């Protein structure tokens with residue numbers, strides 16, 4: 394599927410890094426570098442603008458390596474890019490480690506998965522159908 398994109402950054406377009414990867418890696422488009430201090434959050438520009446087909450969304454997800462090695466994750470994970478959004482794609486990173494983390498311009502900071510979604514309409518009723526689980530949740534089935 395072809396998706397319209399404007400790239401105002403000086404970096405390559407978001408890309409699948411392996412043949413069958415689900416996520417397109419997003420690169421930081423920042424002046425030089427930034428430092429994210431412990432527990433600090435940072436909204437990082439990518440310099441890209443996309444136009445998703447109606448019925449699709451893009452999810453902004455963490456990169457596992459950054460999370461595992463440095464405690465860097467996407468605070469609002471998964472971030473949601475709506476099909477009608479025309480602004481710059483931005484990545485909200487947070488540093489959950491106890492040390493500063495430096496991000497350089499052009500570094501791959503997150504990944505974006507494009508997915509189909511349903512648009513529903515509500516059928517408002519008085520009673521919902523019965524199930525074995527019923528209203529049990531939040532650990533209802535045990536540890």
Ligand SMILES: O=c1ccn([C@H]2C[C@H](O)[C@@H](COP(=O)(O)OP(=O)(O)OP(=O)(O)O)O2)c(=O)[nH]1
Nearest residue numbers: 453469471472473474475478481482483484485
């Ligand atoms: O990680 C993200 C999440 C969102 N967005 C953009 C695209 C999305 O379509 C828009 C709104 O996001 P969302 O609906 O999650 O935020 P909101 O706080 O509900 O804002 P709004 O009132 O604009 O919907 O912000 C990003 O660039 N990156």
Ligand SMILES: [Mg+2]
Nearest residue numbers: 473474475478
């Ligand atoms: Mg919203």
